Structure formats: C-alpha cells, structure tokens
Amino acid sequence: MNAMNPSIKFILILIVSLEITVILDYRVNLVVAGCTIIYLLASRLSWYRYLLLIFLPIIPMLGAWTSFNTFGSREMAWVMMTRILVYVYLGAAFSFTTDMDWLLDSLEQNFHLPTVFIYGLRGALSFVPRVKQEIKVIRVAAMMRGVKMAPYSPQLFFKSILISMRWSSRLSTAMISHGFTENAPRTHFKKVVIKKRDIVIASVLLVVMQLAVVFL
Amino acid sequence: MHTKWSLRDFIFLALISIFFGFIFWVWAFAYNGLAAVLTPMGLSPFANDATIGPWLMAGPMAGYILRRPGASILGETLAGIVEMVFGSQWGIMDIVAGAIQGFGTEIGFAAFGYRRWDKTSLSLSVVTVTLVTFIWDLLRNGYSQYALGLLIGLFITRLISAAIFSGVIVYFTEKLIAKSGILSNDKSEIVK
Structure with missing residues (x-):
C-alpha cells in the first residue's frame, strides 16, 4: 500500500483526537472508530496486534461504563465508553502503522523542526x-x-x-x-515529500467527521 | 535569559525521559490492575488519579534540576513521545497529555520568575500541575459529568499522588544531586 506521509497522518489523528475530546455524541465516536477499524484491517497487522486491540480497551471501557452509571448518567456512560475505543484505535492507527524514523525525517524536511x-x-x-x-x-x-x-x-x-x-x-x-552542526542546513539522501493525495485524503476524512458531527 | 537548547541538553532530557519511562513501566500494570479491582464499584477513575504521580515526574524533575524556562514542558513532552514510541494504549494522546502536564508544572516555577528553587516553588508546581491536569480530565475523561462528592475525592487523591512523586521524590533526588556537586546550580554545567 502506498502509505500516507507520516506527518500528515500525525496531524490528522491529532486533530480528530482533540475534537473527540469535546464531542459528547457516541454516534460520532462510533463513526470515527468504524473508519479507524477499516484502516487497521486494511493495514494487515499481525494477529497478535489485532488480539491486543480487542483486549486492550476492555478494562478502561468497563471502568468508564460502571463509574458513569454510578456517578454520572447513562448517556455519558455511552459517550465515554465509545470515546476510549476511539482513542485506543486512533493511537494504534498511528503507532502500529508508522515508522518512527520516517516520521522524524518528514518532520525535519516538511515541517522544518530544529x-x-x-x-x-x-x-x-x-x-x-x-x-x-x-x-x-x-x-x-x-x-x-x-x-x-x-x-x-x-x-x-x-x-x-x-x-x-x-x-x-x-x-x-x-x-x-562526526560533523553534526546544531541547526545548520543539511542535505538529505532520503527525500520525504507530501503528496497531494495525502492532503486530499486527510481533508476528506476531516470533512466526513464534521458531517457526522453536524448531521448525527 | 538562556533559552536555546543545545544538542547535549536535549539528549540529556530525552535520556531522562527514557529512564523514567522504563522505571515506571510497572505503573501501567498498576493502573490496569487497580482499575480492574475498582470497576465493579464504579470507582475506576480513582485508579487514574492515584497512579498519575509517576507519569507527571519527568517534568518537575527536569525543571527542578536544570532550573531554566521550558525545561518542564520539554521534559514532559519528550516523556510523552517516548511513551508513545514504547507502545502505550493511548498513542498520540500521550504527547498531548505530556505537553499539558509539563505546562502545569511550568506554571508553578514560572510564578516565581524561575528565581526561586526550593520547597515553596516545588509545592506550587505540584498544585498547578494537579489543577491543570484535573481541568484537562474534566474534558478528556468526562469528569465534568461526575457528582461533586466524587470529584472532590478524585482531586484529593490526585493531589496526594502528585505530591509524593512530583514533590517529595523530586525534592530528595535533587538533594542527592546537589550533595554530589555534579551540577552547580547557578550556572549549571549542562546549560552551557
């Protein structure tokens, strides 16, 4: 699969995660979780990681469910339970599919971090x-x-x-x-580019999420 | 004021974060174990608040040892990145949480203009980090929907956890460093 530029993926997931933090609608959470699950399945991870993704959210989700049912409201329990699922899957959609070296290359070349x-x-x-x-x-x-x-x-x-x-x-x-000079300009052997396709996909996904927020 | 980070300072902060990340590896299990035990009573958020202290520690440690603006935010954000690289269940949100926690600690030291480095400024940073992270959890973990009584209990639990790890342990560690003389604090060797 022709993978997305890691910085664009990072920014996309960061925006979605932050937006999820202020949205109190479990249906939006489920839409986002659904999209993420499709992506994770398409990424062909090892069976061990899929098992991890099934079992990892269970304890926090049950915890949110019982505590909000006891000290909050049933509605909030649904929101928080699905929110945990979204956080865990969004996190995995980044960590399980992205090479850290590639991300650092991209942050340096595309976003000019020091x-x-x-x-x-x-x-x-x-x-x-x-x-x-x-x-x-x-x-x-x-x-x-x-x-x-x-x-x-x-x-x-x-x-x-x-x-x-x-x-x-x-x-x-x-x-x-060995010649490293602090924050001096460098040349690069491996060039990292941001393709138009990456920005289009990221924008479409963000628009889909906003539509879900408005219409659900 | 000296604010530019040299390669050496930066690697130093990153290494501290990696060390602390490993030392506190056990706490992720402690959190999940405690959460599992408290879940049937609906008290699982206490697991979150009771085990928060260790996660907060990289920030105050960096700030209190290096004694310069930005050290807490940078140290704690790095800790968040390291945590994500190690493979934590929360992924990118670890970096966000790290930056927010570091910011909370930073306020405490900034309030004294980065001139006072003693029990008072360290205590204030414990209070500010508790407040800031608690406000973040009002949003992130839906704390704003809980009954007031539970919230007070959670706040006190968090304050105690933060005081032990980001306060007492940081204080005694710094004492050991001061005694050893490896960092002279007015013009620290690492700052140059």
Whole structure:
C-alpha cells in the first residue's frame, strides 16, 4: 500500500483526537472508530496486534461504563465508553502503522523542526536497549550491598540522571565530532515529500467527521 | 535569559525521559490492575488519579534540576513521545497529555520568575500541575459529568499522588544531586 506521509497522518489523528475530546455524541465516536477499524484491517497487522486491540480497551471501557452509571448518567456512560475505543484505535492507527524514523525525517524536511530536536531524539532513542540493561545493573549493584532499590527510590533516579548526563555528553560529542552542526542546513539522501493525495485524503476524512458531527 | 537548547541538553532530557519511562513501566500494570479491582464499584477513575504521580515526574524533575524556562514542558513532552514510541494504549494522546502536564508544572516555577528553587516553588508546581491536569480530565475523561462528592475525592487523591512523586521524590533526588556537586546550580554545567 502506498502509505500516507507520516506527518500528515500525525496531524490528522491529532486533530480528530482533540475534537473527540469535546464531542459528547457516541454516534460520532462510533463513526470515527468504524473508519479507524477499516484502516487497521486494511493495514494487515499481525494477529497478535489485532488480539491486543480487542483486549486492550476492555478494562478502561468497563471502568468508564460502571463509574458513569454510578456517578454520572447513562448517556455519558455511552459517550465515554465509545470515546476510549476511539482513542485506543486512533493511537494504534498511528503507532502500529508508522515508522518512527520516517516520521522524524518528514518532520525535519516538511515541517522544518530544529535538527537538534530530530537528531537528538533519534540518538537518545537508540539508547533504549541500554537503558533497560542499565536499570537492571543499578538495582543489582544495590542488591550486592544488601540494599533493595524500590522503583520509587530517589537513589535510583539520581543514578539514572547521572548516567543520562554522562551518555548525553558522550553522544553529543560523538555527533559533533562526526560533523553534526546544531541547526545548520543539511542535505538529505532520503527525500520525504507530501503528496497531494495525502492532503486530499486527510481533508476528506476531516470533512466526513464534521458531517457526522453536524448531521448525527 | 538562556533559552536555546543545545544538542547535549536535549539528549540529556530525552535520556531522562527514557529512564523514567522504563522505571515506571510497572505503573501501567498498576493502573490496569487497580482499575480492574475498582470497576465493579464504579470507582475506576480513582485508579487514574492515584497512579498519575509517576507519569507527571519527568517534568518537575527536569525543571527542578536544570532550573531554566521550558525545561518542564520539554521534559514532559519528550516523556510523552517516548511513551508513545514504547507502545502505550493511548498513542498520540500521550504527547498531548505530556505537553499539558509539563505546562502545569511550568506554571508553578514560572510564578516565581524561575528565581526561586526550593520547597515553596516545588509545592506550587505540584498544585498547578494537579489543577491543570484535573481541568484537562474534566474534558478528556468526562469528569465534568461526575457528582461533586466524587470529584472532590478524585482531586484529593490526585493531589496526594502528585505530591509524593512530583514533590517529595523530586525534592530528595535533587538533594542527592546537589550533595554530589555534579551540577552547580547557578550556572549549571549542562546549560552551557
């Protein structure tokens, strides 16, 4: 499938999510959820992700249902229950189908976000596996001294901050020594463009939603 | 005032967010577990308010350590982005929530013109972040439709959760940092 430009998709989903926040009509929620489900099915995700999408919203939805029936109104219970469904599916329509690197490329080239932001985030995200390992190391090291470190211990945060500081100066030094210049213009090997088709599709979807808001 | 973010500062904030994201990974389970237990009584929103503290923490931590304008908003928004990348059930709304939470914390520090960094400004930021996120939940989670008694209960629960994580724990962590001398606070090394 010829995928949509990730920034356009991001903006589209952001607008729809924010609009859903102020709309108190469960039928609009169902229309949006329906469109999103079609998109998710067309995206051919793994069966594991489909299972996740079925089970993930259950607890929050039941929670909203019982609490609004107890402390609010039946009408509101329908709105909030369907709203949770919309949020979860809209979130998945982005996270499950979009490559983060592509999004960052697009934000840089199409929307001219500062390169410090784009490449800093990219660099930091590459540390994710090491962060996971490092937290284990900190806790094991404490255990060797007979200290059990709780996940809310200031010592744990202190050590994470210490390591973040060390890694951030190493990484930024490495990047700068390899020629990265803060917010200087760059050339790009992989060019990202916004196709007219993407804007048309996004606009049509937004118009459909407004029609649903007005006429339902 | 120094407001430009260097590559190093930015990576530092992003790494803190990633660390905190992992440390609080458990809280997503805590939230879902607590919500499941409270659901039959219709009290599941308490799960939301009781577990909010950890999610708020990246903002005040960044603001209170770096002591410069914008650190809380940037730190918390980054935490939201990191959370989305890790795969959270709320997706893009995590970034929106992060920006709003960071804004809430930022107000508390901005009220003192970014000159006062002690228990008072930190306490105020706890109050402002509680207020701002609560107003957001009036919309986002339909809190405005709840009965007043429940709302008061929820507000107090949220305030306590925010006070413990964004207040007390941030305070003691900063004390450890100050004692170690790795950041001198008037002209912090990282700011340059």
